[in-house]
Amino acid sequence: MSKKYTRREFIKTSAAASAAAGIGVSLFPGMTFANQSGGTNWHKSVCRYCGVGCGVMIGEKAGKIISIKGDELNTVNNGHLCVKAFYLHKAVNSKTRLHHPMIRKNGKLVKSSWEEALDLVATKFNEIRKANGGNALAFYGSGQGETEETYMANKLFKGCIGTNNVEGNPRLCMASAVGGYLSSLGADEPVGLYEDIEKAELFFLAGSNTAEAHPIIFERIMRHKTRNPNVKIVILDPRKTPTDQVADLHLFPKPGYDLAIFNAMAKVLIDEGYADDDFIAKHLVMKNGDGVQDFETYKKFLNDYTPEIAEKISGVPAQDIIKAARMFGKAKTAMTLWTMGLNQRKRGVWANNLVHNLHLITGKIGVPGSDSFSLTGQPNACGGVREGGGLCHLLPGHHLVVKEAHRAKVAKVWGVPASNIQPKPGKHTIAMFSALNEGEIKGMYIMCTNPAQSLPNAKKYWKGLKEQFVVVAESFYPTMTTEYADVVLPAAFWTEKEGVYGCTERRSQYMPLVVAPQGQAKWDAFILRDLGKKMGFEKEFAKYETAEIMWDEYRGLTKGKDMNLMGASYDRLKKVRGLTWPVPTEDHPGTYKRFMAGDPIYDSKFAELAKKEGRRMYFYGPKAKDGKATVWMRPHDDPAEPTDSEYPLALTTGRVLEHWHTMTMTGTAPELNRAVPNAYVEINPIDARNMSIKNKEQVVIETRRGSMQFEARVIDRPVQGTIFVPWHWENKPINVLCIDAFDPGSKEPEYKVAAARIRKA
Amino acid sequence: MPIAGVLILTNIEEAQEVLVNLNTVENVTTYGIHKQNYIIAVLEGDTPKSLEILSQSITNGISGVIGVYPTYVNYEDDEAEG
Ligand code: SF4
Numbered sequence: 001m002s003k004k005y006t007r008r009e010f011i012k013t014s015a016a017a018s019a020a021a022g023i024g025v026s027l028f029p030g031m032t033f034a035n036q037s038g039g040t041n042w043h044k045s046v047c048r049y050c051g052v053g054c055g056v057m058i059g060e061k062a063g064k065i066i067s068i069k070g071d072e073l074n075t076v077n078n079g080h081l082c083v084k085a086f087y088l089h090k091a092v093n094s095k096t097r098l099h100h101p102m103i104r105k106n107g108k109l110v111k112s113s114w115e116e117a118l119d120l121v122a123t124k125f126n127e128i129r130k131a132n133g134g135n136a137l138a139f140y141g142s143g144q145g146e147t148e149e150t151y152m153a154n155k156l157f158k159g160c161i162g163t164n165n166v167e168g169n170p171r172l173c174m175a176s177a178v179g180g181y182l183s184s185l186g187a188d189e190p191v192g193l194y195e196d197i198e199k200a201e202l203f204f205l206a207g208s209n210t211a212e213a214h215p216i217i218f219e220r221i222m223r224h225k226t227r228n229p230n231v232k233i234v235i236l237d238p239r240k241t242p243t244d245q246v247a248d249l250h251l252f253p254k255p256g257y258d259l260a261i262f263n264a265m266a267k268v269l270i271d272e273g274y275a276d277d278d279f280i281a282k283h284l285v286m287k288n289g290d291g292v293q294d295f296e297t298y299k300k301f302l303n304d305y306t307p308e309i310a311e312k313i314s315g316v317p318a319q320d321i322i323k324a325a326r327m328f329g330k331a332k333t334a335m336t337l338w339t340m341g342l343n344q345r346k347r348g349v350w351a352n353n354l355v356h357n358l359h360l361i362t363g364k365i366g367v368p369g370s371d372s373f374s375l376t377g378q379p380n381a382c383g384g385v386r387e388g389g390g391l392c393h394l395l396p397g398h399h400l401v402v403k404e405a406h407r408a409k410v411a412k413v414w415g416v417p418a419s420n421i422q423p424k425p426g427k428h429t430i431a432m433f434s435a436l437n438e439g440e441i442k443g444m445y446i447m448c449t450n451p452a453q454s455l456p457n458a459k460k461y462w463k464g465l466k467e468q469f470v471v472v473a474e475s476f477y478p479t480m481t482t483e484y485a486d487v488v489l490p491a492a493f494w495t496e497k498e499g500v501y502g503c504t505e506r507r508s509q510y511m512p513l514v515v516a517p518q519g520q521a522k523w524d525a526f527i528l529r530d531l532g533k534k535m536g537f538e539k540e541f542a543k544y545e546t547a548e549i550m551w552d553e554y555r556g557l558t559k560g561k562d563m564n565l566m567g568a569s570y571d572r573l574k575k576v577r578g579l580t581w582p583v584p585t586e587d588h589p590g591t592y593k594r595f596m597a598g599d600p601i602y603d604s605k606f607a608e609l610a611k612k613e614g615r616r617m618y619f620y621g622p623k624a625k626d627g628k629a630t631v632w633m634r635p636h637d638d639p640a641e642p643t644d645s646e647y648p649l650a651l652t653t654g655r656v657l658e659h660w661h662t663m664t665m666t667g668t669a670p671e672l673n674r675a676v677p678n679a680y681v682e683i684n685p686i687d688a689r690n691m692s693i694k695n696k697e698q699v700v701i702e703t704r705r706g707s708m709q710f711e712a713r714v715i716d717r718p719v720q721g722t723i724f725v726p727w728h729w730e731n732k733p734i735n736v737l738c739i740d741a742f743d744p745g746s747k748e749p750e751y752k753v754a755a756a757r758i759r760k761a
Numbered sequence: 762m763p764i765a766g767v768l769i770l771t772n773i774e775e776a777q778e779v780l781v782n783l784n785t786v787e788n789v790t791t792y793g794i795h796k797q798n799y800i801i802a803v804l805e806g807d808t809p810k811s812l813e814i815l816s817q818s819i820t821n822g823i824s825g826v827i828g829v830y831p832t833y834v835n836y837e838d839d840e841a842e843g
Contacts, residue, residue, distance in 0.1 A: 008764070011835045012803050015766030016792050018833035019801045022768055027792055027801065059835070067835040080768060080830040083816055086809045089836055215828065219770060222827045226773050226798050246827070 021072050022079035044071060044577075045511045046501050048091065048494040049084050051143075051376030052076060052216050053503025055577055056088070058495055058514050065089045065495060065515060074577040076194060076507070082215035091493070092515075098477035098490040099519025109488060114520060117487050118527075121445075122534035124469050124486075128443045129161060134422075138165035138432050138441045141390050142448040143174070143381030145524060146499030146511070148550040150380075150390040152528040153447065159414040160537045164401050164426030165441065168390040169449045170381040171429040172456075175746035176343040177374040178386055180352020183745075184360070185629050187562050187621020188386055188398070191594050192371040193505045193580055198224050199369030202331035203233045204324075206258075206355060207341015207752075209241040213655050214375050217337070222246060232331065234324050236261065237341060238652060239682070239724050240717045249324055252719040253314040255650040256639030256753035259347060262354035263634075264310035264318075265325040267302040269362055274329025276363030282615045284360055285625070288633040301633040313636055315719070328358060333369030339377060340654070344751040348743045350634035357631050365629075366596045366617040376504040383502015387563050388554070392426035397557035397565075398622070401425055413557055415540055428747035429455075430740055436464030443469040445531075447524055448491065452480035453733045456749040457705050457740035473524055480730055491524050492517035498547045499525070500573065506580045506591075508565060510573035525550060559584075562594075562601065562621055595619050639753040640741030641704070643721070647755035649687070651703060652718070653727040653734055679732035681710040682724040683758070688714040691758060698761035701725070703737040703754050709761050723756060762805070765812050766833040769800040775825025776800065782823045788815060809836070 013028065020027040040059040047054040055074025059067030068088050072079035101117035102109040128136050139157045141150055150168070157166045181188045197220045210218045225231040225246060235243060235250045236258060244250060253261060269275055286298040307318035307325075328334055336359065342351040356372050364370035376382050389396040399406035402423060411418040427435055433455060435441040441464070455461050465484035472485040475493040482488050496517040502508045517523070525547065532541040544550055548570045555565040558581075567583035567590075580590040584600050591599050596617045597607065606618035606627060618627035643650050681701060683693060693699055695714040700707050701723065710725065710732065718724045725734040737756070742749045771779045776794045783791050783802060788811075792801035806812040816829040 007837075008762070011764050011837070012790065012805070015764050015803045015833045015835065016790070016801055017766070019766035019768050019803075020792065020795070022830075022832040023796045023799050023801075025795045025801070066837045067833065069834075070830075070832045079832050081832065082830065083813060085831045086763070086765065086812050086816075086834055088834075090809060211828075216830070219828055219830055222770060223798075226770075226827070 018069055018079070022070060040067060042069070043512050043514045045495070045514070046379065046503075046509045047081065047085070048088060048379060050214065051378055051381060051504045052214050053379060053501065053505070053507055053509060053578070054081055054216055055509070056081065056085070060514050063515055065092055071577065076503070076505070076578075077216045080216060080219060092495055094476065096476045097493070097518050097521070098474060098488065099521065100490055101520070102488040104486045109482070109485070114522070117489060118531055118534050121471050121487055121531055125161070125443050126535055128469065132442060134162035135165060135426070136440070136442045137161055137163055138427070138436070138444045139167070140429070140432065140444060140446045140449065140451060141166070141168040141385070143168060143170040143376075143378030143385050145384050145448045146380060146497070147384040147388045147502065147554060148499045148547050149447065149524040149528070150384040150388040151396055151550055151554045152525045152532075152544070153445075154389055154396055155414050155540070156528050156532045156537070158395065158401070158421050159411065159416045160420065160532060160535070160540055162420045162422060164392050164422050164424065165432055166390060166426060167392055167429045167432055168385040169451070169454065170378065170385040171391060171747060172454065172749060172751070173340055173343060173377045174374075174381050174386065175391075175748040176345065176348025176352055176743055179349035179743070179746040180356060181374070182621070182623045183349065183630060184353050184356035184632065185621060186619045186624025187594070189382060189506050189563075190371055190373045190504075191365055192373065193507075193592055194220065195592065196335055196369050196371050196373070197221055200224070200333050200335040201231055201369065202327055202334040203231070204236070204328060204334060204336040205233065205243060206236040206336060206338040208337050208339040208375060209237070209243055209654060210337060210375070211243040212241060213339060213377070217375065218243065232327055234327055238650070238719045238722050239654075249320065249327065251316045251320050251324060253316050254719070255652045255722055256345060256642075256750075257314040257636075259350060259354055259634060260305050260310040260313040260636045261316055261321055262351070262358065263302055263305035263636075264307045264321045265328065266354070266357050266361060267305055268307065268322050268325035269329050269358065270299060270302065272326065272329065274325075275361045279363035280361060282613060283617055283619070283628055284631050285628045286631045286633065293633070298631060298633055304635070329362060333367065334359070334362075334364045335370065336372045337375050339375045341752060343748060345748075345753070346640045346741050346743055346750045347634070347637045348748050349745040350632070350637070353632040353634050356629070360629050360631050366593060374504070379503065380501040382504060382506070383500060383508055387502055392428055395421070396554055398561050398563050399557065410557060413553060430742055430747065430749060433461040433464060436468050437461060438464070439468065441468065443471075445471045445473070446481060447473045448475075450479045450481045452484060453730055454735060455740070456735055456738040456751050458733055459706060459736045460740065473527055475521065480733065489527055490519060490521040491527065492521045496521065497523040500551060503578075506563075507578040508568050508573065508581065509578035510570060512574070564601070640750050641739050641753065641755045643755045647703065647757050648721070649756045649758060650722045651701065651737065651754045651756035652722055652724050652752050653738065654724060655728070656726045678711055679726065679729040679734070680713045681758070682713050682715050682717050684718050684720045684722065685714050685716055686720050687723075688712065693758065693760065699758050700761050701737060701756055701758055703739075703756045705737055705739070708732060708734065708737060723758065762807060763809050763812055763834060763836045765804045765831045765835075767802050767804055767816065768830045768832060769802055769819065770827040770830065771798045771800060772825045772827065773798045779823055779825045783819070786815075786819070789819070
């Protein structure tokens, strides 16, 4: 370094060099980041916020985090981050971090020792279990917890306490995607990876505000589109979002009325010759509620969904539906990306099925650049909860509680009698909180999530949280849920613990411990382990001295499964930028496309058979028969609460770029709070005019579940007849007004549509 | 006083104009257009908030900008600001 450089100039040069490296440019030849970052220790990790799974390098000096850098070697983001990175360190060092356990005494939470807090929880849980059985207890976890943390919870509750009342907040966001993948493709999680983005000709963004909810995915799409003018983007969303700046076509359906559009698109694709007949004949079966049908029956079913009929149902002009279908059909490759707009619906699984149909009937799956690819909201919803088995019907490693052999296998590894694991699924999230209300569940352990704010029709469930014995393990205090807690346990946060996150693209990535936990905070997995010991399961939890021991035991359970992680040891994960399963051995590089050549399971077990049958894919997942995927005939179905003369507006909710979930993390950065300071409701200008509502005026939203005041933002974003409210703010928890009806298959609630009305405040 | 290295993704045909506009914005130092439509820049601010405002004003205020993507954020003396 030249002596005339000030420290600030030096940091500026580093910052510019880092940006240059992010696009493979060398701005200052001879200068490397390492040789000018002034004694900073760099630790390879993963972003804490969303399900994209961007690689970050954490800069630490003398035990303090002083900088964050995108990890250029990580193929997810190549060193690029989104604006939430400005605040990553703020969350760690937030003033709202909880530093000590607390116990409620005389109605108030007061500081306690770990010993006292854990003794109390163990005693209460054992009392409840003894008096009412294991099913009177429940665990509610998170897609933000590490896989090891969920693994410990699963063992304690399912294996030792003996209840399958184990759920996590991915039930509220991803369950319909799981149901869709399982029923359509036979196995959970996407066929391909993010690298399909750079090979796709058409992007169909359905119910996904990609620009704001998954910014790095959006950047990849945009980088690709700006350099390839033939790349097109079609959006299906009742609201205009920043993603629209790049759309070639936008379909605006009434919220909850889009199933007919997918069917109409399928009809156009078949009628106009875009279907891949050979792929259909060799790889697919058609099904409806009565079982397997032939292709002709499917075509007849689609006759009820001409574009004109779909227009009547959805409000989207038939010509636009035809145009979208033709764009999909003409493109050599297509990727559909979707999130909550399809999942959080009474017919979320059906919506997912119908998206898969478009790819299946055109053969736009299992080829580079084509995939039906569900985007995940939380950083470890896929890894920890879907794969880790953190739901009431699952066991770790894609095992099921209903299967005797699975229970026996998992129980053996856990060192518990197989009879401890109940053969019936426990209660799903809404049923669990209903049972808490009714006193059937008398004790609940909540880890790393804020259900008092995030549940739909949230107020209804505050009763149970208030009346029963509730333990909350959290890094931040207070949250809406800690208001109801009997015991609050301080949890170590990101950078203060090691563990694995699995992101949207089947990629498992290791995160290191960089700094010591703040105050008396402890790692969640150790809290659960110690609680288990105190409850009398000393022997069962004695061996878990490190995160690696937990991970190794877990990955052992994935051996031979579709999500084989045997090749993903800590040693290896510490070096590489994640591995995409199946990764069966330590020398396997991870898998790009499943169910086809290059997938180790396909290559070793199904390639020959597929070749004999002239097929290029074999859907070998547990729910597929004869290696075939399923095209489902799913009819239109109204949302649970259609609009009517009393409640004429459709209320829908979503995210804004600067915030994330219930703001326990982003809300701790005062800057982020100020950036989007007040909760607001977006109203279409025509609706606003009809109701004589002016921009910035205070209005009251009413649904059948209550009312809440917001500032009106009159803006041409929501389609006429729809209002939109971001869901992040604790002082305006819009979920209180949402309906808690749920999909009968996935049990995921219909956050995205509720009937509402507005009046001036 | 956080400092951030960022990549600013632009429409290809507007990259040059965006660069000219960026050079008039206070607390932004640019390092040219690279790989067709990325502008390398360094943003400086008093707090993470000011970086946020700056990147928002670039995204929303300069035509042709698709997004601002940080690659490096240094907060070395940010702690004093709380
Ligand atoms: S896109 Fe998601 S994972 Fe990537 S930096 Fe932003 S919040 Fe983090």
